[in-house]
Amino acid sequence: MTRYAMVIDTLVCIGCGDCVTACKAENQMPDGLTRDWVVEKTTGEYPNLSTEFRSERCNHCSHATCVYVCPTGASHYWRDTNIVLVDGGKCTGCKACIASCPYDARLIMHPEGYVDKCTFCHHRVEKGLDPACVSTCPTHCMYFGVLDDPASEVSRLLRTRNYKTLLQETGNQPNVYYLT
Amino acid sequence: MVEEILVTVKANPNIDPVLSTWSWEVPLYLFLGGLTAGIMFFAAFMVLTNRQKEAPFMTQKLVLWTLILLSIGMVALFLDLSHRWYVYRFYTAFRPTSPMSWGSWILIIIYPVCLLQILSTFRQGYPNLARRLERFDIGVLALNLSERFRRSIAWISIPFALGLGLYTGILLNTLVARPFWNTGILPILFLASALSTAAALAVLGTSHKGERHLFVRIDFGLIAVEIFLVLLLVIDLSAGSQVRLDAVNLILGGRYTIAFWVFFFCLGLLIPFLLEGRELLGKSTAAFYLAPFLVLIGGYLLRQVVMNIGLHSSWTNYATQFDPQLLELLH
Numbered sequence: 069m070t071r072y073a074m075v076i077d078t079l080v081c082i083g084c085g086d087c088v089t090a091c092k093a094e095n096q097m098p099d100g101l102t103r104d105w106v107v108e109k110t111t112g113e114y115p116n117l118s119t120e121f122r123s124e125r126c127n128h129c130s131h132a133t134c135v136y137v138c139p140t141g142a143s144h145y146w147r148d149t150n151i152v153l154v155d156g157g158k159c160t161g162c163k164a165c166i167a168s169c170p171y172d173a174r175l176i177m178h179p180e181g182y183v184d185k186c187t188f189c190h191h192r193v194e195k196g197l198d199p200a201c202v203s204t205c206p207t208h209c210m211y212f213g214v215l216d217d218p219a220s221e222v223s224r225l226l227r228t229r230n231y232k233t234l235l236q237e238t239g240n241q242p243n244v245y246y247l248t
Numbered sequence: 249m250v251e252e253i254l255v256t257v258k259a260n261p262n263i264d265p266v267l268s269t270w271s272w273e274v275p276l277y278l279f280l281g282g283l284t285a286g287i288m289f290f291a292a293f294m295v296l297t298n299r300q301k302e303a304p305f306m307t308q309k310l311v312l313w314t315l316i317l318l319s320i321g322m323v324a325l326f327l328d329l330s331h332r333w334y335v336y337r338f339y340t341a342f343r344p345t346s347p348m349s350w351g352s353w354i355l356i357i358i359y360p361v362c363l364l365q366i367l368s369t370f371r372q373g374y375p376n377l378a379r380r381l382e383r384f385d386i387g388v389l390a391l392n393l394s395e396r397f398r399r400s401i402a403w404i405s406i407p408f409a410l411g412l413g414l415y416t417g418i419l420l421n422t423l424v425a426r427p428f429w430n431t432g433i434l435p436i437l438f439l440a441s442a443l444s445t446a447a448a449l450a451v452l453g454t455s456h457k458g459e460r461h462l463f464v465r466i467d468f469g470l471i472a473v474e475i476f477l478v479l480l481l482v483i484d485l486s487a488g489s490q491v492r493l494d495a496v497n498l499i500l501g502g503r504y505t506i507a508f509w510v511f512f513f514c515l516g517l518l519i520p521f522l523l524e525g526r527e528l529l530g531k532s533t534a535a536f537y538l539a540p541f542l543v544l545i546g547g548y549l550l551r552q553v554v555m556n557i558g559l560h561s562s563w564t565n566y567a568t569q570f571d572p573q574l575l576e577l578l579h
Contacts, residue, residue, distance in 0.1 A: 105258040107566065110251045133424060139349035140337040158337050161330030163269040164348050170425040170563035172267065175260035181330035235563050237489075238425070 070149045071130060071215040072188060074202065075222045075231070076123055077247040080209035083108055083121035087201035087210065091125075094189060094200035101175055103186040104201060120248075123201065123210065126173040126186040127234065127242030128152050134165035134174065142183070150243055151190050156182040170238045188212070215243065252566050265566070267426075267559040273328035275551035278416045279445070280321035282438060282547065284314045284362070285413035286446025290466075291365060292402035292409065300369075302462055305454035308373030310446075314362040322355065347422045351415050354408070361408050364401045367394035413442035416551075420558060427488075427495035428561040433481040434554070440477060441547050444470035448520075448543035464524050467543060471521040478513060495561035504557045512553050516546015 083106050091097070091104050104125035112118055132152050135143045142158035143165050145151065154165075154174075159182040166174045166183060177184040189199035193212075197203065202210040213220035225231075226245060233242045262269045291311040294303045326332060339356070343349040367390055371378040381387035394401060417435030424430050447467040454460050485496035499508040523539035 101260055102258060108253050110253075136345040137348065137423065139341070139343055139346045139352060140334075141341045141343060142337070156331075158334070158341075159331050160334045160337050161332065162328075162348060163330065164346070164423065166263065166269050167267065167423045167559070168425050172263055172562065172564050175263055176269070176330050178261070181332070182334075183331075238563060 069130065069145070071243060072128065072149055072151055072193065073213065073215040073222045073226075073243045073245060074125075074128075074188070074199070075211040075225050075245045075247060077209040077211075077225075077229075078120045078122060079247065080207050081121040081123060082207055084206065086204050086206055087123045090200040090204035091186070094192075095187070098178060101177065101184075103173075103175070103184070122246055124171070124173075124234070125201075125244065126152065126169075126188075127171055127240065127244045128186075128188055130241035130243060131239060133168040133170070133238075133240060137164045137168045139164065146187075146190050151188045151193070152185070153187055153190065154183050154185060156180065156184075159183050170235050170240060171242075267562065270328065270555060270559065272552065273324040275548065275555050276324040277321040277328075278419070278438070278551040278555075279548045280317045280324070281416050282413055282442030282551075283445050283449065284318045284321070284358075285409045285411075285416075285439075286442040286444070287311060287314050287317075287449070288358075288362065288365060288405050288409035289413070289443060290446055290450065290463075291369075292405035295368075295398055295402040296406075303450070303454075303459045304372075304456055305459055306450045306463070308369045310450060310453060311362075311369060312366050312373065313449075315359070315366065318355070318358065318362065347415070347419050351419060354411060354415060358408055358412055361401075361405055364394050364397075365405050367391055368398040368401050369395075371395070410439065413439040416442065420555065423558075425563060426558040426561055427491040427563070428485070428498065428554070429558040430492070431481060431484045433477055433484050437474065437477040437481060437550070440470055440474045441550050444474060445544055445547035448540035448547075451540040452537060452544075464527055464539075467540070468521065468524045468528060471517055471524070471543070475513075475517055475521065478517070491561070491563055494565075495557070498557050498560060504553065504560070507549075507553050508557070512546060512549040516542060516549050520546065 085106050088102060088104050088106060092102060095103065097103060104123060107122045107124055109120045109122065110117055128150050129152070130150050135145060135152060139162060140158045140160060142155045144153060144155065146153045161176065161181045161183065163183065174183050174185045192199060198212045202212045211221050211225060213222040215222055217223060225247060229247045231245045231247050233245055236242070258264050287306070287310050291307045294300055294307045300307045326335060329335060338352040341349070342353060370381070370391060378391065381391065414435045417438030420429040421432065421434045444467055447463045447470060450463040451460055451467060482496060485492045498504045520539040520542040527539070
């Protein structure tokens, strides 16, 4: 399995939300639905507070529970990579994948009713482009690439910087990394 | 202090701020599926232990309801699907890692098993309908063969009944992202409840005194098992990690405390347990219909409340969420 990863530098991110807007525009998301979002985490006691911005989305887990619980094969790995996609033509809307995602990263597309989520913009990836959110980020805090390639920018960053992933304890093996 | 807030709008309908993807349809199916499993089990068990005469309502009458109840449950499941015209996709694939895929295929096999079980006692239970069926050669053949192989059919029914009863709990149990469901006690609790509700339905419907007494005794024992399992469930979750503690706190002082302990536990388990206990001691038959009725209500509430709590229990917990309605206050 070729592993694609997204690396987000929380020390550079300012939480502007352009990644969310870029995603909505690129993927023509209906009103009121969004595939990514930005979280502001504040820790400490006043006046010694620190803030971290995180742009969150589907983690395209290497061990994706949503893929395993899908009864029809609609949730699947794209071309032997870790990119998890939903085939709307196979999805019954049973919502088992939504309940099985610890990140609550899935949504129901309206008015059609099939389940949708971040695709890492695989339609751009297959052309050698970055996902829309990564290309748009005005602070250049987001990176995308192949994790298995030691020469890739994402590999280099994870070798040289401190990082974390979200809810690692679920065993889902997420592939969105946050530099700290 | 650690506080996480959403800077941009997430607020996907039915996902945020709390998962509310499943409503009454799935609990209704879980309840009716369990009830079907319970009836199948007892009807088969009575045949195998040669106690058909002791339980004529269960083995001859109630067994017909398995198909009806299961079909209503399937309709409820269909209504729950948000992309429902693609329902046939369940049967164009078998996914061994998906409990729901197992369930959909098991249901397909359960139907003929139910049908055979019904036919094996159809002449005794529904003589008028049986006579109509006998107008057709194939009907006579089906009735004769089913009666001849009644015990074999009962043997086949037992594992399928237990499988269906357990599956309704396994379905939720394997969705590990919902900590409240992620306990091995849940499938056993659902199975005990499935058997208990079937016994209660027999108590409610039979006019045979001996059968009523038999199923009150069985139900009394099963409710005792359920009470024990509920307490084990709480202990199991309480001994877990933080997300499991947060989940169990939803019923230990949290927003589902009253729903779980007052409506499900007291009304659906404890009160019928006491009423059936009094009846077994010969002290009171005042609650002739009340106790089994409460057991049935409790059976449904178990599924509905457990499902709601599970949807509410989560790994993600944002302290505040952007509320677009607040913007309107500025205008």
